[in-house]
Amino acid sequence: xxxxxxxxxxxxxxxxxxxxxxxxxxxxxxxxxxxxxxxxxxxxxxxxxxxxxxxxxxxxxxxxxxxxxxxxxxxxxxxxxxxxxxxxxxxxxxxxxxxxxxxxxxxxxxxxxxxxxxxxxxxxxxxxxxxxxxxxxxxxxxxxxxxxxxxxxxxxxxxxxxxxxxxxxxxxxxxxxxxxxxxxxxxxxxxxxxxxxxxxxxxxxxxxxxxx
Amino acid sequence: xxxxxxxxxxxxxxxxxxxxxxxxxxxxxxxxxxxxxxxxxxxxxxxxxxxxxxxxxxxxxxxxxxxxxxxxxxxxxxxxxxxxxxxxxxxxxxxxxxxxxxxxxxxxxxxxxxxxxxxxxxxxxxxxxxxxxxxxxxxxxxxxxxxxxxxxxxxxxxxxxxxxxxxxxxxxxxxxxxxxxxxxxxxxxxxxxxxxxxxxxxxxxxxxxxxxxxxxxxxxxxxxxxxxxxxxxxxxxxxxxxxxxxxxxxxxxxxxxxxxxxxxxxxxxxxxxxxxxxxxxxxxxxxxxxxxxxxxxxxxxxxxxxxxxxxxxxxxxxxxxxxxxxxxxxxxxxxxxxxxxxxxxxxxxxxxxxxxxxxxxxxxxxxxxxxxxxxxxxxxxxxxxxxxxxxxxxxxxxxxxxxxxxxxxxxxxxxxxxxxxxxxxxxxxxxxxxxxxxxxxxxxxxxxxxxxxxxxxxxxxxxxxxxxxxxxxxxxxxxxxxxxxxxxxxxxxxxxxxxxxxxxxxxxxxxxxxxxxxxxxxxxxxxxxxxxxxxxxxxxxxxxxxxxxxxxxxxxxxxxxxxxxxxxxxxxxxxxxxxxxxxx
Ligand SMILES: Cc1cc2nc3c(=O)[nH]c(=O)nc-3n(C[C@H](O)[C@H](O)[C@H](O)COP(=O)(O)OP(=O)(O)OC[C@H]3O[C@@H](n4cnc5c(N)ncnc54)[C@H](O)[C@@H]3O)c2cc1C
Ligand code: SF4
Numbered sequence: 001x002x003x004x005x006x007x008x009x010x011x012x013x014x015x016x017x018x019x020x021x022x023x024x025x026x027x028x029x030x031x032x033x034x035x036x037x038x039x040x041x042x043x044x045x046x047x048x049x050x051x052x053x054x055x056x057x058x059x060x061x062x063x064x065x066x067x068x069x070x071x072x073x074x075x076x077x078x079x080x081x082x083x084x085x086x087x088x089x090x091x092x093x094x095x096x097x098x099x100x101x102x103x104x105x106x107x108x109x110x111x112x113x114x115x116x117x118x119x120x121x122x123x124x125x126x127x128x129x130x131x132x133x134x135x136x137x138x139x140x141x142x143x144x145x146x147x148x149x150x151x152x153x154x155x156x157x158x159x160x161x162x163x164x165x166x167x168x169x170x171x172x173x174x175x176x177x178x179x180x181x182x183x184x185x186x187x188x189x190x191x192x193x194x195x196x197x198x199x200x201x202x203x204x205x206x207x208x209x210x211x212x
Numbered sequence: 213x214x215x216x217x218x219x220x221x222x223x224x225x226x227x228x229x230x231x232x233x234x235x236x237x238x239x240x241x242x243x244x245x246x247x248x249x250x251x252x253x254x255x256x257x258x259x260x261x262x263x264x265x266x267x268x269x270x271x272x273x274x275x276x277x278x279x280x281x282x283x284x285x286x287x288x289x290x291x292x293x294x295x296x297x298x299x300x301x302x303x304x305x306x307x308x309x310x311x312x313x314x315x316x317x318x319x320x321x322x323x324x325x326x327x328x329x330x331x332x333x334x335x336x337x338x339x340x341x342x343x344x345x346x347x348x349x350x351x352x353x354x355x356x357x358x359x360x361x362x363x364x365x366x367x368x369x370x371x372x373x374x375x376x377x378x379x380x381x382x383x384x385x386x387x388x389x390x391x392x393x394x395x396x397x398x399x400x401x402x403x404x405x406x407x408x409x410x411x412x413x414x415x416x417x418x419x420x421x422x423x424x425x426x427x428x429x430x431x432x433x434x435x436x437x438x439x440x441x442x443x444x445x446x447x448x449x450x451x452x453x454x455x456x457x458x459x460x461x462x463x464x465x466x467x468x469x470x471x472x473x474x475x476x477x478x479x480x481x482x483x484x485x486x487x488x489x490x491x492x493x494x495x496x497x498x499x500x501x502x503x504x505x506x507x508x509x510x511x512x513x514x515x516x517x518x519x520x521x522x523x524x525x526x527x528x529x530x531x532x533x534x535x536x537x538x539x540x541x542x543x544x545x546x547x548x549x550x551x552x553x554x555x556x557x558x559x560x561x562x563x564x565x566x567x568x569x570x571x572x573x574x575x576x577x578x579x580x581x582x583x584x585x586x587x588x589x590x591x592x593x594x595x596x597x598x599x600x601x602x603x604x605x606x607x608x609x610x611x612x613x614x615x616x617x618x619x620x621x622x623x624x625x626x627x628x629x630x631x632x633x634x635x636x637x638x639x640x641x642x643x644x645x646x647x648x649x650x651x652x653x654x655x656x657x658x659x660x661x662x663x664x665x666x667x668x669x670x671x672x673x674x675x676x677x678x679x680x681x682x683x684x685x686x687x688x689x690x691x692x693x694x695x696x697x698x699x700x701x702x703x704x705x706x707x708x709x710x711x712x713x714x715x716x717x718x719x720x721x722x723x724x725x726x727x728x729x730x731x732x733x734x735x736x737x738x739x740x741x742x743x744x745x746x747x748x749x750x751x752x753x754x755x756x757x758x759x760x761x762x763x764x765x766x767x768x769x770x771x772x773x774x775x776x777x778x779x780x781x782x783x784x785x786x787x788x789x790x791x792x793x794x795x796x
Contacts, residue, residue, distance in 0.1 A: 047270040049259070049296055052286045056279065080628045094276070101279045149624040150608050165608060165626065172604025172636060177275035177282070182599060184633075185640050189564035190272055190598050192432035197393035202559055208399045 059104045069117050071133050073099050076120075077171040079144055086184055090171050093178035099170050109166075116163030123160060219490060219497050222464050227253040229787070230486050230501030232471045232516065234258075235324025236773050237760035237780040238507030239449030239457075240367075244784035246462035250791075253499045254454070255469040255488055257508075258296060258320030261327060261450050263440030270294065270439045275600045283601030288317070290600065294327040294440035294448075296320050303669030306511075307676040314542075314660075314677035315724035316511055322467060323450025324509065325727070326773070328438045331446055331568055332591065333373045333418040334770035335364040335778070337382030340651075343766050347585045349653045349684075353765040354737045354746040357384070363778035363785075371447045371777070372424045374566075375416035383574040383770075389421045391570065392433070395563050397552065397594040397644050398571045404702035405573065410695070415572040418447035418774075427456065435597065437567025446567065466499075468492050472672055473520040474504055474529050474756065481524050483756045489670045503787060503796060507759035507780065510540065511660055514732035514762060515675045517743075518662045530750035533740050536733050538659040540679065541767050543728040544588065544650040545721040546689040546712065548696040550705040551610065555642035557618070563596050563641075575650075575769045577691075584687035587769040588650025590695070596641035604636050611635045613706070646699065648692030651769040652685050654731055658723075679723040689720035728772045730764035748783040755796060757783055 044053040065073070077090035077099070090096075103109040120143070124132040128139050147153060147160035148168075175181040203209055228250040231238045242254045261268055270292040275281045278291040288298035297319040306316050319325040338357040344350050361384070368387035377385035391414035394402060402412040419437060423430040428451075429443030437446040444451045457463045469488045475498060477484050485500035506513040514537045518528035528536055575587030610616060611632070612625025618638065623631070663676035693712055700707045712719030736742025739751035748763045750756040759780040761772050768775070790796040 044267075046266050047268060047273065047292070051302075052291075055286060060279075081633055082629055084630050084633060098279075098281065102281075102283075105280045105283075105285050144628060148628050149626045151612055151625045168607070168626065168628065168632075169605045172607065173281060173601055176599045176603045176636065177601065179274070179276060182274070185599065185637060186560035187596065187598055188560060188562035189596075190274065190434060190436075191562070192434065193562055193564070195392050195433040195563075195565045198396045198399065198563070199559070199561055202396060202561070203399075205559070206396065206400070206554070208396075208403065210393060210399075 059101065062104050064104050064110060065100050065114070068131075068133065069114065070096055070100060072117050072120065072131075073167075075133060075140070076167055077174070079140065080168050080171040081175050088180045090175050093175050093180040095171050095174035095178070098174035098178075102170065102174075112163065112166055116160075116166065119160055119163055216493075218464065219466065219469075219495070222253055222466065222499050223497060225251070225253075225464075225500070227251050227464070227499060227501040228791075229253075229503045229505060230255065230499050231505045231507055231759070232486055233324060233506070233508035233512065233760065234322050234454055234465070235319070235449055235507065235509060235760065236326050236776045238505070239323065239326070239453030240777050240780040241505050241507060241759045241784045242457045242463055243453040244781055245787065246457040246460040248788045249462065250788070251462055251464075252457070253464045253466065253501060254457075255471050255486060255499070256322050256465065256467050257470040257491060258322060258324070258467065260467050261294070261296070261321040261323055261440075262455070263294060263327070263448065263451055264442045264444065268294070268440070269442055271436050271442050272434060275598065281601040289328065289438065292436070292439050294438065295325070304674075305666060305668060306674050307663045307666055309676050309678040312677065312679050313722040313724075314679040315722055316675070316677070316729075317724070317727045318509065318512070321450070322454055322465070323448050326447065326449040327440050329448075329773060330591075330771070331417040331419055331437050332572075332771045333416050333447070333774040334574075334589070334768075335384060335386060335774050336360065336768045336770055337380075337384050339382045340766065340768035340770065343586070343651075347579065349585055351654075351734075351736070351765050354735055354742075359746075360775070360778055360782070363782045364774065367774065367777050367781060369424075371418055371452060372420045372428075373416055373418045373447075373774075374414070374421045376414045378413055380574065386416070388416070389424075391415065392421060392565050394570045395565055395595050396558070397555065398569070398592060400552065400554075400703050401592055401644070401699065402571060404699050407702055408698055409576075410573055410699070411576050412571050412573055415569045417566060417568050419566045419568070420445045421566070428452070431566055433564055433566060435564035435567050439567075441567075469497070470670055470672070471508065471516055472670070474506070474516060475500075476520070476522055476524065476529060476753070478522065478524060481753060483529070483753055489672075491670070494670070503755045503757065505757045505759045505783075506762075509760050510729045510732045510762045510764075511675055513758055513760055514540075514660055515662065515673075517733060519673055525752070530733070530743055530752045530756055532752050533743060535741060535743050537661050538656050539654040539731045539734055539765075540658055540660050540677070540729055541652045541654045541731050542679075542723050543726040543767055543771070544652055544681070544685045544688055545647060545726040546692040546719040547645060547647040548693060548700070548707055548712075548719070549643060549645040549709075550700040550703070550707045551639070552642050552644055552703055552705040553615065554704055556616075556638050558596075558641050560596060560641070564598075565595075569593065582691065584684050584691065585653060586651035586684065586688065588648045588688060588692060589769055590692075591647045591649060593645035593647070594641075594643055607632070607635060607639070609708075610639060644700075644703075644705065646696040648689070648695070649726060649728075649769070649771065650685070650688050650692070651767045653682065654734075654766055655682065660732060677724075681717065681720060681723065686717045686720055689718035690714075693718045728761075728767065730761035730767055730772050733758055733762040734765050735763040736765070747786045748779065749786075757787065759783055
């Protein structure tokens with residue numbers, strides 16, 4: 001097979017074009033033989049099965065986290081991964097939207113995230129009589145410093161520490177799987193190429209060679 | 213494309229061969245038989261799949277093209293993995309007995325589990341067929357390496373596998389394409405292993421590092437074979453076997469066809485075909501054939517045999533021995549991972565390589581000197597891969613360690629902000645993973661059977677497993693853990709997490725988890741202790757053959773699939789030969 005023939009197909013799909021899967025369409029026709037009218041056909045994106053596309057569509061339509069909760073997540077994730085000389089911040093990379101989706105996809109995250117956000121607001125209220133979104137950046141750090149370091153945090157903050165660790169993990173995963181984050185790491189793959197082995201300068205750096 | 217009429221039309225015909233299952237075993241049988249001119253009907257419970265068709269392609273997609281960044285909420289190995297099915301399938305349960313464990317991975321698609329398998333393609337060696345003669349445990353196969361060698365040689369050339377001839381006695385040479393060069397961490401492992409006396413060789417994967425024909429392209433090194441290759445440069449039954457079988461014009465492929473039972477003639481006791489239910493329409497159909505081959509995977513084939521009951525076969529077809537379902541065995545597995553600080557802040561370049569390890573370690577030990585009877589091989593992972601869901605998770609377990617910062621000053625674990633961001637960059641690509649995959653001793657009291665109380669959504673009685681590891685496997689897992697720790701230390705790495713100890717059986721994975729289940733209808737010369745003869749032909753029903761891993765007498769310290777393929781080829785050629793001689 002010619003290289004350009006198979007690469008052509010990939011090109012199509014990575015544009016994210018939604019193709020109506022013909023097998024799914026045929027199945028629907030088959031299912032329709034009993035004469036019961038069908039709801040409007042769902043667009044199945046390339047690479048997904050019908051069941052998966054249906055579940056995704058349902059999740060997308062579901063609302064769980066509210067605006068205040070999402071605003072708080074945006075602020076917190078930018079404290080965890082701020083913009084620097086090399087790349088943008090968590091929220092610029094779309095972390096808020098990712099967390100909004102993933103708690104619906106993994107319902108076991110719903111209570112830890114929602115409850116953690118409430119914990120944060122109540123702590124903020126206790127200290128500054130305002131919600132976390134309403135206090136100053138310095139005041140936010142005052143709270144974050146008490147929950148960001150699991151090994152030295154005071155016992156009384158253990159629930160806050162757990163929540164912050166979860167947010168750190170979700171933020172990092174969301175960020176480094178985004179375009180901005182992947183470019184930040186400098187990951188060079190996911191593209192047709194020829195693997196010729198470890199570059200010579202790297203071999204030299206580690207005192208290794210292909211000869212022995 | 214589903215075409216309702218093929219289900220109706222195929223009922224009118226009598227096929228030369230009806231095959232159930234289109235994975236490694238079924239695909240190979242369909243390919244061999246249709247090329248020889250036989251009219252074949254292939255029943256597949258799952259949906260169509262072609263890795264070069266845009267509607268199925270996930271290759272070269274980025275993590276952000278999945279709203280869940282590729283995690284496995286809906287697909288067991290993640291959104292981009294080419295596995296439709298998984299550990300649990302809605303409406304198709306299985307059960308376990310006596311508090312034992314067995315997890316069962318099933319794929320429901322043309323090509324079965326070969327669409328997303330690891331492509332590690334290891335032929336068995338002479339010892340792997342004769343373990344009882346060596347250690348007195350289990351049983352010997354009725355065939356040996358010399359019987360299998362011509363078929364291994366044929367599939368090496370026909371399907372393509374890279375590797376090197378090392379002249380190892382129990383890891384025999386083959387016909388190999390050039391292997392890819394080791395990655396950086398693999399060179400480091402090799403160096404450490406050399407110091408420890410552990411061998412490291414180029415891996416053997418069925419990936420075309422060179423094009424071998426006009427139908428299949430060459431590998432372009434995207435590291436994503438588990439997503440299925442749109443260039444057909446990796447082996448999967450769907451693209452390499454079923455597709456060309458279709459092109460002969462001799463194959464009727466019926467997707468969405470869930471076999472219920474093998475039908476028999478009450479007078480002759482011969483198989484006459486297979487009845488099935490269409491998984492979409494729930495219509496009942498049957499196809500007739502002069503020969504029936506089951507290749508639905510070891511567990512499903514046992515289920516089909518046991519569910520095919522009649523007055524002539526009250527305990528299930530081909531089961532006069534009562535052996536069907538017994539001796540099921542999966543590879544052992546244990547793993548450990550580590551951070552290699554030497555790799556911190558490494559230069560970033562594209563090191564994707566092929567979709568799997570470039571080096572591996574075949575079993576090197578002498579079991580006579582060890583406290584467990586069977587060996588294992590080691591698979592290695594690591595490198596600067598594409599980030600996906602889970603990336604960065606648990607950094608608070610790393611960045612508080614001594615010497616893990618660039619300035620050498622210890623800092624508080626966890627944290628946030630600019631310095632945290634530096635940590636993620638610094639640690640990227642410094643992780644390595646070790647997985648042992650070993651041979652268990654098959655046991656009669658490890659078995660699968662039909663659950664008397666449970667049916668699936670099609671009304672088909674389901675499989676119930678009873679499986680326990682013995683001391684042999686547990687001690688082998690301990691040896692794996694000790695070995696991993698030695699290698700990690702020799703590399704100057706830091707092992708992650710606590711070393712798995714006796715309380716967890718040394719990290720020995722639950723049965724089924726390594727997805728190499730074999731042996732549910734083992735072969736033998738004695739019809740009272742085995743289900744099929746050395747040609748995978750049922751002792752009780754001469755026109756019934758098994759073409760998956762159910763006839764395996766033992767597992768080997770290799771992964772099973774290359775042997776499934778070679779054995780299915782051998783069985784298919786036997787059928788062709790017997791048909792020519794009018795014996796069937
Ligand atoms: C993630 C993963 C990695 C793996 N890596 C490796 C590896 O590196 N090396 C290796 O050697 N092995 C590996 N394996 C194992 C390998 O995939 C299997 O050994 C191989 O696919 C088994 O082939 P099979 O033909 O017996 O069954 P399968 O490939 O499972 O195919 C069976 C087919 O039969 C169909 N079927 C089942 N029941 C019925 C029914 N009642 N009616 C109709 N159709 C039915 C199924 O839908 C399926 O398509 C891996 C497996 C997985 C999941
Ligand atoms: S690594 Fe090679 S064979 Fe595997 S999917 Fe990528 S291009 Fe295909």
